[in-house]
Amino acid sequence: MRSILRTDPIARDVAALCAAGVVVGLSFGAIASAAGVPLSQIVAMNALVYAGGAQFLAVGMAGAGATAAAIALAGLLLNARHLPFGLAIGNEVLGEGHGARLLGSHLMTDESVAFALAQPDPARRRRAYWLTGICLFLTWNAAAAAGAIAGSALGDPETFGIDAAFPAALLALTLPSLKDRPSLRVALGGAVLALVATPFLPAGLPVLAALLALVLGRKQAS
Template sequence: MRSILRTDPIARDVTALCAAAVVVGLSFGAIASAAGVPLGQILVMNAFIYAGGAQFLAVGLAGAGATAAAIVLAGLLLNARHLPFGLAIGNEVLGDRRPARLLGSHLMTDESVAFALAQDDPARRRRAYWMTGIALFLTWNISAAAGAVAGSALGDPNTFGIDAAFPAALLALTLPSLKDRASVRVAVAGAVLALATTPFLPAGLPVLVALVALALALPVPKRKAAKS
């Protein structure tokens, strides 16, 4: 195993990624269980929805009393980024057979797409995508199930501070993306909008209002210099 990790950079990177995913999966399972989500529903959500950030969001909004419509809309908006992801990898990675395309679409994550696009050779690109997708899917399902079983024995999340794990996990997912000024502006403006509207809107809607901050990421047209 060690020799494979030393000679295969894709396997090494995927292994490191899965090690980090274990922590996130455990935290989601514990949070969902402590929030009152039955174990069976957690397992079904992990297998058929398989959208880490959207799952955290759904559990958090449901715990805050948000409507089903608000939860579904928030999840769809959060995962809308997968549309350009699909265009980026296309047939070169997923192939032209419908079963493979359906399975590959279900396994699509930020990490699997990023690992695939980082490869120059088409064969390595396909290998990186499928290896990352399958490994993360198995890791997420197993670790989240283990977290749910452990979390069911913890009781009230407020007693142990588990209620703080949801915003902490989302913050951990967000921080790596804040690499430039535009991302920081959007994040700060979105947080301000969400906080400002929370006292006045039903649970779940402030996070949708925060999406207005995405306008700050649009390029600002430059004025042409006046001719003298």
């Protein structure tokens, strides 16, 4: 195993990515369990939805009392980036068969697309995409299930401060993208919009209102 990681940069990078994915998966499982989501639903969400950021968002909105429609809309908006992802990798990576494209689309993540597009030739792009997608899927499902089991054993989340883990996890996920001024302005604008809208809108909708900051940021950029 060590020799493979030394000689294969793709496998080495995927292994490092999966190690980080274990931490995020454990966090999601514990947060979802603390929010009252049953283990069976957590396992089903991991396998069928498989969208880390959208799953964190869904659990947080559900805990705040948001409606199912608001949660679904927020998830769709958050994952809209997968449309250009699919166009970028195309059949060259996913393959021609309907089954392969369906499975490949389900395994699509930011990391699998980025790893694939970074490769210099089609064969390496296919290998990077599928290796990343499959390994991350297995890692995420196993880690999140373990986190849910551990989280359910802790009892009341407020006793241990687990209720603060959701906003902390989302902040950790967004921090790397806030290095440039436009992204920081959009993030701050969205936070202000959400805070202003909170007293007037039902739970979950202020998060969607915060997306208007993207429009403002685009106008400033142009």
